Amino acid sequence: MIARQLLLVLVILNLSAAAWWLFHRDRAAAATTGAAAIPALKLAEAAPAVAAAQTATLPADAVCASFGPFADAMSAEQARQQLRTQAIRIDARQVVQGGQTQFWLDVAAAAGFDPASVRGAVHAARAERVACPATSG
Numbered sequence: 001m002i003a004r005q006l007l008l009v010l011v012i013l014n015l016s017a018a019a020w021w022l023f024h025r026d027r028a029a030a031a032t033t034g035a036a037a038i039p040a041l042k043l044a045e046a047a048p049a050v051a052a053a054q055t056a057t058l059p060a061d062a063v064c065a066s067f068g069p070f071a072d073a074m075s076a077e078q079a080r081q082q083l084r085t086q087a088i089r090i091d092a093r094q095v096v097q098g099g100q101t102q103f104w105l106d107v108a109a110a111a112g113f114d115p116a117s118v119r120g121a122v123h124a125a126r127a128e129r130v131a132c133p134a135t136s137g
Contacts, residue, residue: 058088058089058108058132058133059088059110059111061110061111062088062108062109062110062111062132063108063109063110063111063112063113063114063115063129063132064106064107064108064109064129064130064131064132064133065106065107065109065113065115065127065128065129065130066104066105066106066107066126066127066128066130067079067083067104067105067107067115067118067119067122067124067126067127068102068103068104068105068124068125068126069095069102069103069104069124069125069126070102070103070104070105070123070124070125071103072103073103075103075123076092076103076104076105078122078123079105079122079123079124080092080105082121082122083105083107083118083122086109086113086118087107087108087109087113088108088109088110089107089108090105090106090107090108091105091106092104092105092106093105093106105122105124106130108132108133115127115128115129
């Protein structure tokens with residue numbers, strides 16, 4: 001009786017091993033096969049549209065200001081996110097002064113934009129009204 005049970009267990013184990021070898025997929029082979037099946041990434045042809053948006057003509061009554069200096073790029077990015085709903089255009093720039101890098105945001109907004117009242121909300125040390133850049137349109 002024990003011999004039959006032992007024989008049955010061995011047969012089941014052998015069938016399980018055979019099924020595993022038959023249906024097993026090698027992970028390394030699957031990874032290289034899967035990678036070959038995925039098409040390579042291609043850059044979208046959006047560069048002309050972005051360039052056109054950046055050189056858009058500002059309204060004649062636009063208000064331009066510089067906010068900064070911010071202590072780091074993360075602070076400047078947080079300020080950019082807060083200003084994006086009010087601004088027509090936001091340009092980031094870095095200024096190196098005394099071996100330290102300062103981060104500034106140059107903002108162009110519609111008439112009625114008050115840089116002094118927005119300065120505290122974006123946590124900028126200063127808000128300076130500046131002349132808007134001349135753009136050809």
